[in-house]
Amino acid sequence: MKSLSLLLSVALGLVNVVSAGPAAIECWFVEDAGRGSLAMKPAALLLRPGPGGPPPRPDLDPKLYLSVDDPAGTLRSAFRRYPRDAAAPHCELSSFIPLPASANWARSLTPEQRCPRALDGAWLMVSISSSVFSLSSLLRQQPEPQQEPVLITMATVVLTVLTHTPGPRIQMGQDAVLDLSFSYMPPTPEAASSLAPGPPPFGLEWRRQHLGKGHLLLAATPGLGGKIPATQEGAVAFAAWDDDEPWGPWTGNGTIWLPAVQPFQEGTYLAIVHLPYLQGQVDLELSVYKSPKVSLTPAPLVWAAPGKTPPELLCHVNHFYPSEGLEVEWELRGGPEGGSRKAEGQKWLSSLRHHSDGSVSLLGYLQPPPVTTEQHGARYACRVYHSSLPASGRSVEVTLEVVGFSGPSLEDGIGLFLSAFLFLGLVKVLGWVVAYLTTCKDLKEKKTQ
Numbered sequence: 001m002k003s004l005s006l007l008l009s010v011a012l013g014l015v016n017v018v019s020a021g022p023a024a025i026e027c028w029f030v031e032d033a034g035r036g037s038l039a040m041k042p043a044a045l046l047l048r049p050g051p052g053g054p055p056p057r058p059d060l061d062p063k064l065y066l067s068v069d070d071p072a073g074t075l076r077s078a079f080r081r082y083p084r085d086a087a088a089p090h091c092e093l094s095s096f097i098p099l100p101a102s103a104n105w106a107r108s109l110t111p112e113q114r115c116p117r118a119l120d121g122a123w124l125m126v127s128i129s130s131s132v133f134s135l136s137s138l139l140r141q142q143p144e145p146q147q148e149p150v151l152i153t154m155a156t157v158v159l160t161v162l163t164h165t166p167g168p169r170i171q172m173g174q175d176a177v178l179d180l181s182f183s184y185m186p187p188t189p190e191a192a193s194s195l196a197p198g199p200p201p202f203g204l205e206w207r208r209q210h211l212g213k214g215h216l217l218l219a220a221t222p223g224l225g226g227k228i229p230a231t232q233e234g235a236v237a238f239a240a241w242d243d244d245e246p247w248g249p250w251t252g253n254g255t256i257w258l259p260a261v262q263p264f265q266e267g268t269y270l271a272i273v274h275l276p277y278l279q280g281q282v283d284l285e286l287s288v289y290k291s292p293k294v295s296l297t298p299a300p301l302v303w304a305a306p307g308k309t310p311p312e313l314l315c316h317v318n319h320f321y322p323s324e325g326l327e328v329e330w331e332l333r334g335g336p337e338g339g340s341r342k343a344e345g346q347k348w349l350s351s352l353r354h355h356s357d358g359s360v361s362l363l364g365y366l367q368p369p370p371v372t373t374e375q376h377g378a379r380y381a382c383r384v385y386h387s388s389l390p391a392s393g394r395s396v397e398v399t400l401e402v403v404g405f406s407g408p409s410l411e412d413g414i415g416l417f418l419s420a421f422l423f424l425g426l427v428k429v430l431g432w433v434v435a436y437l438t439t440c441k442d443l444k445e446k447k448t449q
């Protein structure tokens, strides 16, 4: 049973390798099988052999069971803080052939006409992606598997390119920092000594792929000059080696900063580090969001005809991004039933209104059913769900005011009528009294005369 589940998880490429930094990473070796199809074979990278030496892996082709030596330590340290509860990383291996960079602006990296002998041999490129980092490494592979103690092939990491922001989500209008670091250790002492001491020249390239179109944002070859394409969209990169020790390994920084990110800048960002005849690249998926402003009209909802249908309520959901996945729900809170429940009535949404900044707005409508006087003081709420908001969404409410209930009540009306009646009566009585008294006085005067 245990071996079955192991087999199953190997088959899915999901072996749980993430406790206290994994000892091994399960991968797929991918190669072109001709006629446009790909062939995949299971492979594994052994990062730590463990106290008893490398565990035997009879399930793997020994050329694809790789004992990884990582002199710069970047690959291994990327896994050190890998969260236990995160999904296992996705790992892919493929063959790599050292070649000069194809772009014209990177030609100055390879002034010599042929690839140095120090780069001879078999190379592999490993690409690892996960929710916490994304990296690629170039590995130089020993030609034959080693026999002792188990069949395994030694491989040395030469170049690693790493980002800790594989899926940046940027609030619209905010700056984005896309983190990139790289490390390099010359594959053999000869390779290092054939160059001047210190880190080699390098080129940095950032591109964006969107809807099948590639777009060069930034290219740099620090210290080399040459004709470099102009930087786009205000991008700024920190393209530098961190140190200039004579003999490596060296680490460098290729972080890019994009000011005031807009929706059109969403897409896959490709960061490529060019060294003479070697290239490492990672991709990042940048997405933009903007949370909606929500308001309700009319507020309050005043209605003078109990038993009849009140006017429709409008929920204004303004300036949000992306346009997909927005939901509007209506609730009725309070009233004779108390509590909060789904509002009855007809509901519909307007079409999207597009703004020049790339954000969108829409209106949610509710035609509430006829209102009774008991519903006076109840609240209608519009609740909006969107990927830019917390899971509970955002809600606003209006109070329902039934006229004739909130103003002077029926009893008040009767009271007023009665008082007016009495007041008029009193005036009349007083009138009579005055008239009577006057008459009496006249009579008295007549008597005394």
Ligand SMILES: *[C@@H]1O[C@H](CO)[C@@H](O)[C@H](O)[C@H]1NC(C)=O
Residues within 6 Å of the ligand: 180, 181, 238, 253, 254, 255
């Ligand atoms: C790269 O440079 C940026 C800007 O100076 C800095 O914020 C970032 O921490 C650096 N990254 C590394 C890995 O040192």
